[in-house]
Amino acid sequence: MPETKEFDVAIIGGGTGGAHVAPYLAAEGLKVALVEDRLIGGECHYWACNPTKTLLRPIEVFALAKAVPGVRETVKSDQPDIAAVFAKRDEIINHLSDDAAVAAFKQAGIEVIHAHGRLSGERQVTLTYADGHEDSLHARHAVVLVTGTRPAIPDIPGLASVQPWTNRDLSVMTHVPPRTLVVGGGVVGVEFATILAGLGSDVTLLVRGNTLLHNSEPVAAEMVAESLRRKGVKIHFGTQLSAASRPVVDGAVTATFGDQRIEVDEIVMATGRLVNTGGLGLDTVGLRDGDFVQVDNHLQTIGVDGDWLYAMGDTTGRAMLSHISQYHAVIVADVIAARARGRELGNDELIARDASNLPQVIFTDPQVVEVGRTESQACADGFAVTTRPARFPEADHTLALQRDGFDAWAKLVIDADTDTLLGATFVGPQFAELVQAATLAVVAKVPVDVLRHVVAPHPSVNQIWNPLLARER
Numbered sequence: 398m399p400e401t402k403e404f405d406v407a408i409i410g411g412g413t414g415g416a417h418v419a420p421y422l423a424a425e426g427l428k429v430a431l432v433e434d435r436l437i438g439g440e441c442h443y444w445a446c447n448p449t450k451t452l453l454r455p456i457e458v459f460a461l462a463k464a465v466p467g468v469r470e471t472v473k474s475d476q477p478d479i480a481a482v483f484a485k486r487d488e489i490i491n492h493l494s495d496d497a498a499v500a501a502f503k504q505a506g507i508e509v510i511h512a513h514g515r516l517s518g519e520r521q522v523t524l525t526y527a528d529g530h531e532d533s534l535h536a537r538h539a540v541v542l543v544t545g546t547r548p549a550i551p552d553i554p555g556l557a558s559v560q561p562w563t564n565r566d567l568s569v570m571t572h573v574p575p576r577t578l579v580v581g582g583g584v585v586g587v588e589f590a591t592i593l594a595g596l597g598s599d600v601t602l603l604v605r606g607n608t609l610l611h612n613s614e615p616v617a618a619e620m621v622a623e624s625l626r627r628k629g630v631k632i633h634f635g636t637q638l639s640a641a642s643r644p645v646v647d648g649a650v651t652a653t654f655g656d657q658r659i660e661v662d663e664i665v666m667a668t669g670r671l672v673n674t675g676g677l678g679l680d681t682v683g684l685r686d687g688d689f690v691q692v693d694n695h696l697q698t699i700g701v702d703g704d705w706l707y708a709m710g711d712t713t714g715r716a717m718l719s720h721i722s723q724y725h726a727v728i729v730a731d732v733i734a735a736r737a738r739g740r741e742l743g744n745d746e747l748i749a750r751d752a753s754n755l756p757q758v759i760f761t762d763p764q765v766v767e768v769g770r771t772e773s774q775a776c777a778d779g780f781a782v783t784t785r786p787a788r789f790p791e792a793d794h795t796l797a798l799q800r801d802g803f804d805a806w807a808k809l810v811i812d813a814d815t816d817t818l819l820g821a822t823f824v825g826p827q828f829a830e831l832v833q834a835a836t837l838a839v840v841a842k843v844p845v846d847v848l849r850h851v852v853a854p855h856p857s858v859n860q861i862w863n864p865l866l867a868r869e870r
């Protein structure tokens with residue numbers, strides 16, 4: 398008989414979301430088990446956000462340095478020092494070790510269990526360890542599902558046999574393949590193309606549709622495409638990989654798309670994500686394994702009786718963003734702690750308010766900063782919309798003072814009935830830090846007439862708001 402351990406809360410998945418919610422719950426005095434079958438920190442820390450942004454940073458700084466008179470003359474190399482770039486990346490991902498994270502959680506009284514977890518009925522979790530033996534947990538108050546996603550790899554003749562890279566390979570690469578084929582024109586695809594081209598690879602990018610970043614404003618997508626082309630990336634739209642082969646082990650890969658055949662050193666797949674809920678035992682509580690887990694605004698699962706099962710982060714399909722998983726952690730901890738104390742929650746109490754307010758930064762060059770809805774999303778949602786687009790430096794030449802070769806674009810999407818922002822997009826160099834002002838305006842529904850009084854300091858990129866907010870004369 399496997400041993401059954403008692404906890405207040407069992408969390409399945411120790412990625413961004415799980416690693417944030419566990420200490421919040423422990424700080425509420427709850428006895429917490431955190432179950433993770435790989436490394437505490439999950440996809441974002443080791444194989445996604447953190448390594449990719451660490452690889453992008455030197456590329457960005459290098460390009461900026463090359464653009465600034467007085468600095469560019471001192472930069473003798475034509476690309477960053479790859480060994481130093483990889484060394485910094487290794488440091489950021491803790492050399493693929495979670496020892497320090499596990500020690501910190503133990504210190505906080507959290508039991509970290511390295512095992513595969515699955516539901517086996519109401520409040521029951523079965524653990525399978527690497528050596529095959531099993532244990533079970535009983536959770537008095539709650540089970541939280543936060544198992545994230547894995548890369549989707551389409552079934553294409555020969556592809557599996559060439560062992561294509563995914564984010565789990567590119568993030569930890571120890572050499573830069575001289576020639577790469579990146580498949581997929583979404584966020585991952587454009588960031589990967591930026592990394593590989595910036596580190597010296599000859600990149601071909603295959604895009605199934607007729608645009609990059611299909612959820613973004615079309616001008617933003619076009620600016621990213623133009624910039625990738627300037628870096629030498631060959632973009633093919635409206636085409637799909639139809640076959641791949643690597644005739645010699647460790648040799649070159651032949652990739653076929655449309656009527657073209659090219660030779661590369663690696664194929665890198667950026668063709669979306671699959672949710673990690675297969676084999677999670679959802680069927681033991683009346684849900685379907687393999688689906689996103691539907692939740693209400695308390696992040697409690699829909700379709701399961703009682704108030705004991707929660708899901709958060711990527712597992713819910715509400716967004717696939719690390720900061721949203723972190724935000725969900727705050728909501729879930731508050732809700733579980735309140736209910737554990739016997740408090741009844743009203744429908745509007747302690748709820749997640751992430752719908753339609755999402756901020757995201759796409760770390761290309763230029764960076765794409767997005768908050769809330771694009772114009773087409775707002776129209777599809779039935780809003781009467783007005784927009785304020787502007788191109789820079791044309792709309793405000795003073796911005797060009799501080800940035801050499803300053804080229805940017807921005808657009809506000811405004812609800813014509815309430816004069817508040819439904820969304821905003823900013824595209825430009827190092828624009829990531831602009832996001833919070835726009836998020837605040839969207840979430841707080843600040844009228845445009847009030848935003849006009851939020852004065853941007855000179856000279857700063859914040860002045861990009863001025864032409865967007867100026868009264869039409």
Ligand SMILES: Cc1cc2nc3c(=O)[nH]c(=O)nc-3n(C[C@H](O)[C@H](O)[C@H](O)COP(=O)(O)OP(=O)(O)OC[C@H]3O[C@@H](n4cnc5c(N)ncnc54)[C@H](O)[C@@H]3O)c2cc1C
Pocket residue numbers: 409410411412413414415432433434435436438439440441442444445446447449450512513514515543544545546564585673677709710711712716717718719720721722
């Ligand atoms: C290349 C790439 C770059 C990205 N960059 C960014 C970025 O810059 N900014 C951003 O906001 N987002 C980014 N994302 C998205 C971000 O990685 C995810 O939104 C984030 O990781 C979600 O966190 P999570 O905790 O929900 O899931 P995950 O981080 O995926 O964590 C889930 C954890 O659960 C574990 N697990 C799964 N099943 C089980 C099981 N049955 N038992 C035990 N453990 C299990 C997994 O091993 C994993 O550690 C990026 C994604 C990719 C692919």
Ligand SMILES: NC(=O)c1ccc[n+]([C@@H]2O[C@H](COP(=O)([O-])OP(=O)(O)OC[C@H]3O[C@@H](n4cnc5c(N)ncnc54)[C@H](O)[C@@H]3O)[C@@H](O)[C@H]2O)c1
Pocket residue numbers: 551580581582583584585586588603604605606611637638667668669670716717718757758759760
């Ligand atoms: N900076 C960031 O915040 C950041 C960075 C990376 C990823 N993410 C998040 O991770 C999530 C996943 O991103 P993603 O890029 O993997 O998914 P995605 O859905 O954005 O893009 C996948 C792309 O692959 C294409 N595709 C799918 N199958 C294909 C096939 N067989 N052949 C060719 N193309 C195919 C799709 O048309 C789509 O354009 C996103 O929600 C994103 O927000 C965020």
